[in-house]
Amino acid sequence: MAEQRFIIQRYDPDSAESYREEFSLDVQPGQTVLDCLNAIKWEQDGTLSFRMSCRHAICGSCAMKVNGSSMLACQTQVSEAVELGDPVEVAPMGNQTVIKDLVVDTTKFVAQFERAETWLEPHEDQEPPEREYRQTVEDFDHWSHASTCIHCGACYSDCTVAAVDEKFLGPAALAKAYRFVMDSRDSKREERLKFLAETEGGIWDCTRCYMCVQACPKDVLPMDAIMELRALSIEAGYTNNHGSRHHKGFASGVRKRGRLDEASLPIQSVGITRLLTLNIDAHKEMLGYTPGAIRLLKTRKLLEAAKRHGASQDGREHIQRIFEEVEAEKHHHDVDADAFAAEFETALGSG
Amino acid sequence: MKYAFWPGCVARGAAPELYTSTLAVARHLGIDLVELEAAACTGAGIISDGEPYLQDVLNARTMALSEQMQLPLMDICSTCVGVHRLAAEKLRDVDYRIRINHHLAPEGLEYRGSADPRHLLWILLEDIGEDRINSLIKRPLDELNLGPFYGCYLVRPERTLEFDAHPTRRNSLERLISMLGATTVTYDGMTKCCGFPILTTNKQNSLTMAGTHLDEAQRMGADALVTPCPLCHLNLDAQQPDAAKVIDRRLELPILHVPQLLGLAMGLPPEELGLTRHVVDTRNLLNRLGV
Ligand code: SF4
Ligand code: SF4
Ligand code: FES
Numbered sequence: 001m002a003e004q005r006f007i008i009q010r011y012d013p014d015s016a017e018s019y020r021e022e023f024s025l026d027v028q029p030g031q032t033v034l035d036c037l038n039a040i041k042w043e044q045d046g047t048l049s050f051r052m053s054c055r056h057a058i059c060g061s062c063a064m065k066v067n068g069s070s071m072l073a074c075q076t077q078v079s080e081a082v083e084l085g086d087p088v089e090v091a092p093m094g095n096q097t098v099i100k101d102l103v104v105d106t107t108k109f110v111a112q113f114e115r116a117e118t119w120l121e122p123h124e125d126q127e128p129p130e131r132e133y134r135q136t137v138e139d140f141d142h143w144s145h146a147s148t149c150i151h152c153g154a155c156y157s158d159c160t161v162a163a164v165d166e167k168f169l170g171p172a173a174l175a176k177a178y179r180f181v182m183d184s185r186d187s188k189r190e191e192r193l194k195f196l197a198e199t200e201g202g203i204w205d206c207t208r209c210y211m212c213v214q215a216c217p218k219d220v221l222p223m224d225a226i227m228e229l230r231a232l233s234i235e236a237g238y239t240n241n242h243g244s245r246h247h248k249g250f251a252s253g254v255r256k257r258g259r260l261d262e263a264s265l266p267i268q269s270v271g272i273t274r275l276l277t278l279n280i281d282a283h284k285e286m287l288g289y290t291p292g293a294i295r296l297l298k299t300r301k302l303l304e305a306a307k308r309h310g311a312s313q314d315g316r317e318h319i320q321r322i323f324e325e326v327e328a329e330k331h332h333h334d335v336d337a338d339a340f341a342a343e344f345e346t347a348l349g350s351g
Numbered sequence: 352m353k354y355a356f357w358p359g360c361v362a363r364g365a366a367p368e369l370y371t372s373t374l375a376v377a378r379h380l381g382i383d384l385v386e387l388e389a390a391a392c393t394g395a396g397i398i399s400d401g402e403p404y405l406q407d408v409l410n411a412r413t414m415a416l417s418e419q420m421q422l423p424l425m426d427i428c429s430t431c432v433g434v435h436r437l438a439a440e441k442l443r444d445v446d447y448r449i450r451i452n453h454h455l456a457p458e459g460l461e462y463r464g465s466a467d468p469r470h471l472l473w474i475l476l477e478d479i480g481e482d483r484i485n486s487l488i489k490r491p492l493d494e495l496n497l498g499p500f501y502g503c504y505l506v507r508p509e510r511t512l513e514f515d516a517h518p519t520r521r522n523s524l525e526r527l528i529s530m531l532g533a534t535t536v537t538y539d540g541m542t543k544c545c546g547f548p549i550l551t552t553n554k555q556n557s558l559t560m561a562g563t564h565l566d567e568a569q570r571m572g573a574d575a576l577v578t579p580c581p582l583c584h585l586n587l588d589a590q591q592p593d594a595a596k597v598i599d600r601r602l603e604l605p606i607l608h609v610p611q612l613l614g615l616a617m618g619l620p621p622e623e624l625g626l627t628r629h630v631v632d633t634r635n636l637l638n639r640l641g642v
Contacts, residue, residue, distance in 0.1 A: 068539070160544040164559040204552050207560075208396050209544035210507035227400065234401040242552045247400040254392045254409075260360035309363040315389025318458045319409070322391075325454055326405045 002027060004078060005087035006036060008048070011098045018098075022087070027078050033090065034062055034073035037102075050102035057217055060150035063157065064102050065091040070154035070215045093157035108166065109153050112173035116196070118180060123187040133185045143182035146175045146225050148218040155212035155222050167201035171212035171222030174203060178225035181232065190236065197233035197241055204230070204243030251323075258311025258319040352478060354425040355417035356384035357435075357468075360392050361581040362427055365589070368625020369581050372610040373427050373471065375623050379487060379614075380479060384425070387416055393434040395582075396548070410438035411451045412458075414466035424468040427610070429580035433504020435468035436511045470505060472523050472579045472609050481530055489618030491532035494639050498536040498573035499524035500564070500587065500606070502580030506542045524577060527609070531616040536573040540564030545583040550590070555597065561586045562598035575605040575636050577612045584608060589630045605633045615640065 004027040011018040023040050034052055041048045050073070051061040057075040064073055067085035070093055081088045096104040122133060140147075155171040156162055162170050169177070177196055180186045196202045203226050212222040234244050253261030311319060362370040377384050390413040392398075394406035414435065417424040426432040442448050442464055452461050469477070475484065501524060505512070514521050525535045546560030565587060568576055578584055586594075588606040595602040606629070607615075614624040621642055626633045 160546075160560060161549075161556060164563070165553075165556050168556075205549060205556065207503075207544045207546060207548045207557075209503040209548075211503075211544075214507045214509065227396075227403070230400045231403060244401065246551050247397055250395075250397045251402065251405075254394070254398065258389075258391045260364065260392050260395070262360070262364045309360075311391060312388040315391070318389070318412070319391045321457065322408050322412070322454050323405065326402070326408060 009091035060152035175222040197238035415462040429502030429505035562594035
């Protein structure tokens, strides 16, 4: 048994006072942060408030910040927490309003699932099955990683975009949306992809910061799901947005010279067609880049970028070849799928 | 010591001071850098937005080039090293490697799966070592309070970066800062996102992120930030005046690249380190060091 110090971030809604309070207690090997919070509440201060239920990383109610990162208190051993900082600092989740001590208002987090309509929309022309809607193991395997979410909010709490933008759907709701995009029983795949690619606070607003992947106690890999949604939405043709133009412009620069083309990328991201057709928004966006561009010019950085350092000639040829091969492979794949669909139609007709 | 050196596109573009300061510091450390002239951009997670497979092929090729040279791979950009390592992780799968190697064969290349891409910052701590660095310090940075700014890919995901096997990676910047005699200023934003990846898609969000971290570091008493990521440098330095407007605060915080900081401590002249080429003026900082 060893004495361990905890510093707990507290908030009293009656006096609207927030403060940090230190507690010490004897900790047994194997005890979790949640065990300690319970011990403090039972033996030292009955007013300490936090959420908990299952104590087995199932219900998702005990997410909080331990030494600055969001995690489940019931899944975090004190010995692990100490490695990240001693005394152990416990604080409520981020990006949400605190109600009392470690309890936050999850309304905003929950509302994002509703906005993304994360429930099954079965095919309407199908008779509902007698029992549940079923799918094959293979179909399930496509999205099984995203099925384990317990809605604890740890990812949302650490998300760097949610921190600055209330409209961002956030990692958990986006991972859940991905789950339904991938679900063979769902009828709204296209509508979902369109919405996720075009709505404010959708898939293109994620910064790829990996916070959610790091925070998630269930290995949902929300960011990976968001990246897959990006690729799927491009494939489905929802490309009239800044994010996919940026992707396309970036890739075409690398294809030409083997390296990023900083000088022309902003123009490509805003959209050459949009600029040429005198789209007002496009020109405003372009102006948005200009102050930065003038500063870069002053420090001669833009000149350096405009020199367009590329890969060696030999390298360029192979890089271009790789772009072509990968594209051809994709095309080949499409042709196969088309041929298969045609065969299938014929077979159905004759059967 | 000899490395296959991938400078990354930004060091050879809008952040040329990172490239020149790396070469200068390497020379003084006695490190041989063989630049991967034929290699492609890592894709920076942007090519993989639409074409993850293509991005993996390009990075397999870069790693195969380093294998062919029989040299360890050195990056000088958090994003590059993160993307390289993620590709290396996926390419441990033999079947995937075989599929991808089809695209490398016409060039006589094959990726055998042995690459261990590392950032210059890690190489300083892991290969060069504190003793050697100490022996080269001519101008200790005792006067300075420095805030680390890592860049997402040098701190997450921890599994890919192998923090458990290499615990010094967890706080590599703090280690370097104190090795050079300066004091570390810690603040919440130091491991967060600078916002650069969404600068073109959502400028408001992007600059709010950059501004918030800069403001916090400044309030905590940092004289400058030091970053191993040139993309972070772009958002924190070149965009700093705009970020200040977005969050409505006064910001004046110079941002240094890792080799610039080391170079300063080694007594190299600021011009050689490209310190005169920043958007946020570094003069006050240099004055404090008596340079
Ligand atoms: S990767 Fe995207 S969704 Fe995940 S925490 Fe970062 S910004 Fe949020
Ligand atoms: S994705 Fe992971 S961290 Fe986010 S709510 Fe679900 S279980 Fe929690
Ligand atoms: S108490 Fe249920 S997840 Fe922690």
